[in-house]
Amino acid sequence: MLQNGSFACPKCSTLLDSKGKMLGSHPCPNCRTFFFFPCEMKDYILYAPLGIGGLGRVFLAAKHYNYGTKYAVKLSNHTFNGDKYALKTLIKEGETGLRLGRHPNIVEVIAVESFDDVVFIVYPLIEGMRLDRIISFAGCSLKEKLFT
Numbered sequence: 001m002l003q004n005g006s007f008a009c010p011k012c013s014t015l016l017d018s019k020g021k022m023l024g025s026h027p028c029p030n031c032r033t034f035f036f037f038p039c040e041m042k043d044y045i046l047y048a049p050l051g052i053g054g055l056g057r058v059f060l061a062a063k064h065y066n067y068g069t070k071y072a073v074k075l076s077n078h079t080f081n082g083d084k085y086a087l088k089t090l091i092k093e094g095e096t097g098l099r100l101g102r103h104p105n106i107v108e109v110i111a112v113e114s115f116d117d118v119v120f121i122v123y124p125l126i127e128g129m130r131l132d133r134i135i136s137f138a139g140c141s142l143k144e145k146l147f148t
Contacts, residue, residue: 010035023049023059023075040064041115044122046073055086060125070125071110079118087119094121 006015012031023046025034039046039059046059050072057080061073078087097109110122 007038009033023057023079041073041118041120042113044071044073055083055089061122070127072123072125074121074123076119090119090121094119097121 006017008015009028009031011033012028014028014030016028016037023039025036027034036048041061043063043065044061045064046061048060050058050060052058054077056074056076058072058074061071062069063071074090076087076090077083078090091112094109094112097106098112100106100109102108107123107126110124112119112121114120
């Protein structure tokens with residue numbers, strides 16, 4: 001649990017300062033175990049990476065005052081490599097999602113936020129199998145249905 005910028009190593013419980021350790025795995029100086037440091041972004045704490053795509057990365061998150069509700073927070077690759085196209089696309093995706101609101105065929109966009117020049121989109125976390133894995137499991141049968 002992240003408290004006042006510190007985090008206990010999940011292996012040896014050494015209290016570690018998360019300052020300067022943003023969105024990545026870092027070694028514990030005591031036991032050398034690599035783990036993801038939680039990262040605070042406005043009202044959200046990002047706890048673990050969920051996936052990486054061509055334009056962004058998605059992290060598991062919770063609000064500071066409501067750890068029971070989980071969110072998916074998507075950051076543009078611009079945050080990691082300066083890709084301006086990815087940033088513009090993320091902003092457009094967030095604005096479009098907010099305009100559409102709730103719809104049965106898309107994931108609702110809860111918020112589009114920025115923090116220290118980092119733009120991110122907040123979605124409700126939908127648990128289950130990742131879409132890319134569902135598509136790969138469907139594989140041949142899906143291709144056969146589409147192209148025959």
